[in-house]
Amino acid sequence: MNILVTGGAGYIGSHTCVELLNNGHEVIVVDNLSNSKIEALDRVTKITGKEIKFYQIDLLDKVSLHKVFAQNEIDAVIHFAGLKAVGESVTLPLRYYQNNITGTLNLCEVMEHNGVYKMVFSSSATVYGLQETVPLTEDMPLQAINPYGRTKLMIEEILEDLNLSNKNWSIALLRYFNPVGAHHSGLIGEDPSGIPNNLVPYITQVAVGQLPKLNVYGGDYPTPDGTGVRDYIHVVDLAVGHIKALERIMMVNGVAAYNLGTGTGYSVLEVISTFERVIGKKIPYSVIERRPGDIAISYANPHKAKVELDWTSTKGLVQMCEDSWQWQVENPTGYERKDELNV
Numbered sequence: 001m002n003i004l005v006t007g008g009a010g011y012i013g014s015h016t017c018v019e020l021l022n023n024g025h026e027v028i029v030v031d032n033l034s035n036s037k038i039e040a041l042d043r044v045t046k047i048t049g050k051e052i053k054f055y056q057i058d059l060l061d062k063v064s065l066h067k068v069f070a071q072n073e074i075d076a077v078i079h080f081a082g083l084k085a086v087g088e089s090v091t092l093p094l095r096y097y098q099n100n101i102t103g104t105l106n107l108c109e110v111m112e113h114n115g116v117y118k119m120v121f122s123s124s125a126t127v128y129g130l131q132e133t134v135p136l137t138e139d140m141p142l143q144a145i146n147p148y149g150r151t152k153l154m155i156e157e158i159l160e161d162l163n164l165s166n167k168n169w170s171i172a173l174l175r176y177f178n179p180v181g182a183h184h185s186g187l188i189g190e191d192p193s194g195i196p197n198n199l200v201p202y203i204t205q206v207a208v209g210q211l212p213k214l215n216v217y218g219g220d221y222p223t224p225d226g227t228g229v230r231d232y233i234h235v236v237d238l239a240v241g242h243i244k245a246l247e248r249i250m251m252v253n254g255v256a257a258y259n260l261g262t263g264t265g266y267s268v269l270e271v272i273s274t275f276e277r278v279i280g281k282k283i284p285y286s287v288i289e290r291r292p293g294d295i296a297i298s299y300a301n302p303h304k305a306k307v308e309l310d311w312t313s314t315k316g317l318v319q320m321c322e323d324s325w326q327w328q329v330e331n332p333t334g335y336e337r338k339d340e341l342n343v
């Protein structure tokens, strides 16, 4: 099939492009490169031996988006493009609503205009907000606690409304838990700009000597060791989940949400100690106060994805740490080529 991948140059998008190409699909990427580098797609070609058609386009530019659909016979869209930094969304809410919501509205309008009704959407476990119980199941009441989360929740609702208006729509809402790791080749991985917000890229940058030490946010949560518990999921498992979701939406119309997580929660201290074992050295850290907006425990019940998508995670925390480390060591400055740096 011909698959349009918005945000395909990004972290999860690039890994999904590999899986799409390896499964025999043609891939067309639309990305404005606001949080990614074109080098990622060159590396995808290096891994797969297959070319990607790339358009540097912003989803806010509807005219250019129409041209992409006019020039290509698109069967389905995997929609990753969006801004994702929770803290930044609190300070720049208009930017987040504009980019994520308007970008998605434009995409849906252009899809509908061109009779393309199949979409896999990148949602997030953030739509569960604060819950009383874990594991989290898809039918729990949803609630977002920051502008980023609200964009995901609103987009889920917009996509539900689209399906109500026209039953041709077939949409999978994939609620990712905490994506980490990198492709086993060491060629593609997460390349955060500036100081990482997320735990694993922060740890790898400390380990490689780019940052002095890790701050552990909160040691007084109601968890076994007092630190926050999350469901870390290997990005390649996540990418495979998109192929499974694509197969499903080609067969069944409607809107359905799926948790993509392992079903197991690990604390921050467990992630640190696993990482230390993998790399054979200590990670300096201090436990400081809680980070505002963080929850104590989040992990998935991934049963629905197993039953309906035939998807289950295969890679454990050790492999997540190994692959994140390999990517960091082989690409200490991410995709930035040495000649682009002023060194």
Ligand code: NAD
Residues within 6 Å of the ligand: 006, 007, 008, 009, 010, 011, 012, 013, 030, 031, 032, 033, 034, 035, 036, 057, 058, 059, 060, 079, 080, 081, 082, 083, 084, 099, 103, 122, 123, 124, 125, 176, 177, 178, 179
């Ligand atoms: P990423 O930033 O690496 O990738 C997003 C891509 O979208 C980037 O390449 C960026 O340049 C592009 N983009 C952003 N706005 C655009 C626009 N208006 N037009 C065209 N391109 C645009 O992020 P990621 O980690 O790969 O996340 C992909 C998706 O998954 C996002 O929607 C994110 O919200 C969601 N998600 C991510 C996580 C996570 O922890 N990484 C967790 C849950 C959900």
Ligand code: WQD
Residues within 6 Å of the ligand: 084, 086, 123, 124, 125, 126, 177, 178, 179, 197, 198, 199, 200, 202, 214, 215, 216, 217, 218, 227, 228, 229, 230, 268, 291, 294
């Ligand atoms: C994990 C744990 C922190 C950094 C975020 C978004 C969520 C989703 C995934 C997009 C927590 C602790 C972290 C650090 C730390 N993204 N931590 N020191 O917050 O679970 O989820 O990314 O949809 O919406 O909120 O991920 O990796 O930031 O944190 O102690 O320097 O590590 O407190 O317990 P989080 P994270």
